Amino acid sequence: MIAASLVFYAWGNPVYVILLILSVIFNYYIGCDPDLTDRGSLTGKRIFVCAVIVNLLILGFFKYYGFLVSTVNALFKTNFTAISLPLPLGLSFFTFKAIAWIADARSGKINPRCGFLFFAASIMMFPTISMGPIDRMQDIVPQMRRPAFSLSNIEEGLVLFLVGLMKKVLLADNIAELYNSFRALPAGQVSVLMAWLGMAAFAFQLYFDFSGYSDMAKGIALMFGIRAGDNFDHPYTAVSVTDFWRKWHISLSRWFRDYVYIPLGGNRVTVGRHVRNILVVWALTGLWHGAAWTYVAWGVYYGLVLLLEKYFLIKILEKLPKPLRILYTMFIVLIGWVFFSSKSFAEASTTLLMMIGGGSHDISDGTALYYLRTNLLLLVFCVLGSTSWPYRFYMWTQKRYPVIAACCTVLLTLLTVAFMVYSTYQPFMYAAF
Amino acid sequence: MKENMKRRTDPVQTEQKKVRIFRHIILGSVILFTALMLFLFIRLPDGKFSETENRPLAGAPAFESDDIRTGRFMKSAESWAADQFPGRTGWIRLRTMAARISGQNRIGGVYICDDGYLMEEAVQPDEEFVSRLVQNLTAFRANHQDMNFYMMIVPTAVTVLRDKLPENAPAGDQNALIREFASTMQLVGYTPIDVGDVLAAKENEYIYYRTDHHWTTYGAYNAFRTAARIMGLDPDAVTYDARPVTADFNGTLSAKSGTFADEKDIISVWFPLDDTLPAANYVVEYVDQQRKTTTFYDETYLTQKDKYSVFFGGNHALVRIKAPTAEDRRLLVLKDSYANCFLPFLAQYYRQIDVVDPRYFTDDLETLIATDGIDEVLFLYNANTFFSDSSLAGLLTQ
Structure with a gap:
């Protein structure tokens, strides 16, 4: 597993393998340091703080250095130049796993002396290293010791992998073209319908890309006898924004809850402090997704919406019928994706203006109708694919008509291969975060 | 009573059996398909030039340590595999057909x-x-x-x-x-x-x-x-x-x-x-x-x-x-x-x-x-x- 992971990691940018190995060694031995768990002593605290800082510095250097320099330049009118390094693959995911590991080791929740090789294999496990899920090491290490190799796991993993691949290749990559067409239009020529189509396309692209990847990662891990955690639970059927974040990128939300929100006091504090905690957590969540102020704004936006829901809206929402609640959630989420997908606040505000029809934007135009007509079937598939129906139907046919279900899967896989041959190579978009 | 028990467990067992059949078919097909493609990939001579695409095709990359360090070897290996994929034109035809059926009428900017x-x-x-x-x-x-x-x-x-x-x-x-x-x-x-x-x-x-x-x-x-x-x-x-x-x-x-x-x-x-x-x-x-x-x-x-x-x-x-x-x-x-x-x-x-x-x-x-x-x-x-x-x-x- 270690060898496979190293080759996988080296495939994209071989030099960073050294960084990866050093980081693994550092984190394992810090975790094993007997002083770390000594809660009374100052050394324990120092070691812990240092370890976290070292991890964050590595992440900060590669991911946020350029961002920091440009922000300082903008604030103080200085003119530092940033060297731009390519971001090591999966660094954000990897660092978070390591910090969780050290934090749990310090609090004594886990026994860190689990064997260096098992630890290394778990944290570097190639299916999940580039885009998560951010599993807790205590969930993976025991499985790594006794992987449940079996034919049935290999088969189950394979099916999961194929389904993930279909989501990515057939849905995400194709709906991405609609989003790209939308972005390629001159701002003056976008109707309201086109703007909403474009943002819906972005939402679907992101979801099927990322959840497809997560399925593939889980599938490969399962073929090696390891069950990785869930990352998505049909988030676009959520009935509130609070619910959405229980269903979207589950492992990341859990990390922020366990290692930032709760240590800050969670919700068992005064209202003022709670508001602060929520906003800190969400600003950081935004920043984790990318080194730009638009991501921070996206995070803070969610923080505010969640506070609103908790203190006011939830009572109103509970009285509404379910379809309306889903619509409300999707509205909030789509507005959120505007910030997420924009390179600058200017771009975000232009897009928002298009969506509300401000300025001279028409409600609908020929271009929008053209894209709606040529993507209608794909959009229908995306909407259906966001619900749990296809999954339940798939499971049902497997139990009743296994041959038909298998034939359909094989045919769809062949179609997926055809789309892959056509596009030849298209990197996953979430890997850059 | 015993009869009853049997009847109740039976459907679950048959369901599990059917899911097993489903999974066996998938695994078998994937192995067969991969083997076939690999066989064709190795046995068919590498095409040098694509008449239909009007461009030279990528060949097998040379194994050089410098290229591995910079990642160039991996890139070349990927384009080699993609360009020499058995039945490339047929796959592209299939994808075009699917795109046409789904309602697309602009493909590859055409x-x-x-x-x-x-x-x-x-x-x-x-x-x-x-x-x-x-x-x-x-x-x-x-x-x-x-x-x-x-x-x-x-x-x-x-x-x-x-x-x-x-x-x-x-x-x-x-x-x-x-x-x-x-x-x-x-x-x-x-x-x-x-x-x-x-x-x-x-x-x-x-x-x-x-x-x-x-x-x-x-x-x-x-x-x-x-x-x-x-x-x-x-x-x-x-x-x-x-x-x-x-x-x-x-x-x-x-x-x-x-x-x-x-x-x-x-x-x-x-x-x-x-x-x-x-x-x-x-x-x-x-x-x-x-x-x-x-x-x-x-x-x-x-x-x-x-x-x-x-x-x-x-x-x-x-x-x-x-x-x-x-x-x-x-x-x-x-x-x-x-x-x-x-x-x-x-x-x-x-x-x-x-x-x-x-x-x-x-x-x-x-x-x-x-x-x-x-x-x-x-x-x-x-x-x-x-x-x-x-x-x-x-x-x-x-």
Whole structure:
């Protein structure tokens, strides 16, 4: 597993393998340091703080250095130049796993002396290293010791992998073209319908890309006898924004809850402090997704919406019928994706203006109708694919008509291969975060 | 009681059994498929060149430590596997079919239109590109006050044959773009040759190939008649005989769209009826190949995929066309491949034409103008190349 992971990691940018190995060694031995768990002593605290800082510095250097320099330049009118390094693959995911590991080791929740090789294999496990899920090491290490190799796991993993691949290749990559067409239009020529189509396309692209990847990662891990955690639970059927974040990128939300929100006091504090905690957590969540102020704004936006829901809206929402609640959630989420997908606040505000029809934007135009007509079937598939129906139907046919279900899967896989041959190579978009 | 228990457990067991059958079939198919593909990948010889795609294919990369460190080896291995994937064309056909069924009618930037036409979408240049071009063209004009400058940017099929496009297709309007650009250039001393209207008037005739991004010789001739009047040439001085040289032309758009349409195009070559004309005694000099001939045409291309290269054997950095005309007019043509079937019409009127393709020309343009005694310049491009290829602006800044 270690060898496979190293080759996988080296495939994209071989030099960073050294960084990866050093980081693994550092984190394992810090975790094993007997002083770390000594809660009374100052050394324990120092070691812990240092370890976290070292991890964050590595992440900060590669991911946020350029961002920091440009922000300082903008604030103080200085003119530092940033060297731009390519971001090591999966660094954000990897660092978070390591910090969780050290934090749990310090609090004594886990026994860190689990064997260096098992630890290394778990944290570097190639299916999940580039885009998560951010599993807790205590969930993976025991499985790594006794992987449940079996034919049935290999088969189950394979099916999961194929389904993930279909989501990515057939849905995400194709709906991405609609989003790209939308972005390629001159701002003056976008109707309201086109703007909403474009943002819906972005939402679907992101979801099927990322959840497809997560399925593939889980599938490969399962073929090696390891069950990785869930990352998505049909988030676009959520009935509130609070619910959405229980269903979207589950492992990341859990990390922020366990290692930032709760240590800050969670919700068992005064209202003022709670508001602060929520906003800190969400600003950081935004920043984790990318080194730009638009991501921070996206995070803070969610923080505010969640506070609103908790203190006011939830009572109103509970009285509404379910379809309306889903619509409300999707509205909030789509507005959120505007910030997420924009390179600058200017771009975000232009897009928002298009969506509300401000300025001279028409409600609908020929271009929008053209894209709606040529993507209608794909959009229908995306909407259906966001619900749990296809999954339940798939499971049902497997139990009743296994041959038909298998034939359909094989045919769809062949179609997926055809789309892959056509596009030849298209990197996953979430890997850059 | 026992009977009851049995009945209750039975369905679950059969369900589990059926799921097992399902999974076995999947695993078996995947293994079989992978093995088959691997077998074909190894057994089939590596293709060197793709006729349908008209480009060389990637070969197996050499295993070098330096390439592994930089990641170049991995990139090459990926393109090797992709290019040599067994049955590549068949897979691409399948994907095109699926995209068509799902309602798409623009594939790979190519619209699938009525009457078997394939049309490349219009290029939308960004402002920076246009302003650089305007700046360099202006400076170039200012350096040669005493010469005549003509600018002919030809709209492609997507604009002229817009009635054949799918409904509401956001294909853009090249005519507006061309005319806005031309009026800017007119202010600094370029004479625009607008062929948008004359081509539009012929929209129901065979002025563009169905499967290729070029115009037909007939399309070029119609544009030539307009150009001749503006450039002070008599278009009626020569009459032509159009001879079809192939009816088996399957152009670039057929591969680019992945449709591999069965549709075939006809290429015609136009010869002057009167062979006492000066153009009957011209010499074509291919400077890059150090070769002289007495024909504009290279028939060897008629048996190959790239049949449009029958005109001048494709694009060259510099071609000199010399003819013993009475008048001593010397023309420089800066052009893309749209000019290739157009130039034979011009050859009747000029003692010398220097044909420069900025995409390949690396010498000094000013030296060429001076030594060859050029006194007229024609820019001849289709709108898509003109508004996307940066080599013209690059050549003019040298």
